[in-house]
Every structure is written in C-alpha cells, then in structure tokens.
Amino acid sequence: MRIGILGAGGMADALGTQWARAGHEVLISGRDLARTTAQAVKMTAQAAAANAWDDTAAAQAARGGARDEPAEARAEQVGVRGGTWVEAAEFGEVVMVAVRQAGVADVLRAAGAATRGKPVIDVSNSEGPGVYDPTRPLAGLIRELTGGHVVKAFNLCHVDVWRMTPPVFDGRPLAVPLCGDDPAALSAVGTLVTDLGCTPVHGGGLDRAMLLEATAAFMIGLWFGGADAQAVLPPLARSGAHDPM
C-alpha cells in the first residue's frame, strides 16, 4: 500500500516506520523539507535495521542459534521518503493526518484536494488535558477539510506503544478501535492495524469518533493523575453485555 503521511513528528515516525518495515511505501511531510527528508532517512534506516535484525534472528533460530551475517536483502527493500503536504496527499492510497491540532486546518488546506475520496486516517487528539471540546470533534473537521473517507484510529495510545513490535500486554495483542463509515477505508486501515501485530475492533461510524476523542481526553487525564486507566474497565465476561434480558 502507498501511505502518505501529513506530519513528520512522533506519530509519523512510529507508525510510518512500522508500515515501512511491513513492506508499505511511505511518504511523510512536514513544514521544512530538509528536516522532513532527514527524518525519512532516519525512518528508512530504523525499518531496515529492524528487518535485518528479524531476519538474522529467524535465520539463527533455524540454524539452532548459530550466528550469521544480517540478511541485508530484505532490509534494503524498505523505504520512506520525505515530501511536501501536497506530495504526501497525492502519493497516498491511504493518507494519515498526524499533525498537531493547531496545524490541522492549515496543513489540510495546503495539502489540497488530493485526499478527496481516499481513506484518511485521523490519529488526532486535543492538545493537553482540559482542552478537549466535545462540541467540535477533530474527526469532523478532518472529514470536512479532506473530503476523504475518514477513519479515526490510533489516538488512544501513547506514541511509544506504536513503536512496540508488536504491542502486546499481559499476553494480549493490543486492540485498536476504528470509527468510520466507508467499508473499503475501514478494511484498508484494518490491514494496517494487523500489520502492527494489533487487532482491529469495529467502533462504529464516524459519528462515534467524538467518543474516541473523549475517551482519549478522559484516559490521558487519569494517566497524568497517576491512575492505572486500564484498571477502570472490567473484563468482557463482567461487562454485563451477556446478561440475559
């Protein structure tokens, strides 16, 4: 898949590197082309090194632990490029919006019309605890400005979780809720979730994206207050969902 990323910060780095590693073509974009290109070079190196390490470990395991040179062939296949907002929007079969809230409107206007009708991943959250405005969902703004098939995803976890390969906690792969309306867009983003080693979870239509944004705001408030936010929810068997009516 060709993935255009609007953004060259932490989320672009974490998710873009994982997807490059999985064999997708990635183009990131930022305000400064030289800085963005340098970031793309870094991501390419990270993805290639991770693949070489995987191949070496797999080859070693197959030989019963004997050491060998890194398998550079697969490592060389990965590539991340840097470009402008317009180039990222045009390049992507899927476009991810990963810019700070303050820059979203300007960046999407600068990216132009190329996102129209495409799957658009929205990872955004409001800036900091206490800033979230439930009357103005970011996903709605992004749909309005891109004209794309927006899927809200990846906003519930800190960027370092998306660097994990794979994100598994207590033996369970991380589940990633997706909110969106377009079946093809949901399917494409579901594939990208699976490529991280995570499990996609259908979270309903894009009208429910505001609930994902509210959940992130609430959980971030708990985490910053030092609480174990994961502990506030019971397991499925105790959720009441299976109670006889």
Ligand SMILES: NC(=O)c1ccc[n+]([C@@H]2O[C@H](COP(=O)([O-])OP(=O)(O)OC[C@H]3O[C@@H](n4cnc5c(N)ncnc54)[C@H](OP(=O)(O)O)[C@@H]3O)[C@@H](O)[C@H]2O)c1
């Ligand atoms: N970090 C996390 O743990 C995390 C987790 C979940 C969701 N998110 C959400 O993901 C989105 C991106 O976060 P991030 O951590 O990747 O942020 P980041 O590392 O600060 O990078 C943000 C990107 O936005 C661009 N940007 C920042 N301010 C801008 C402005 N005023 N105008 C235009 N562009 C601007 C930056 O451009 P330059 O490259 O030119 O500097 C950069 O490419 C945010 O909505 C955030 O809430 C973050």
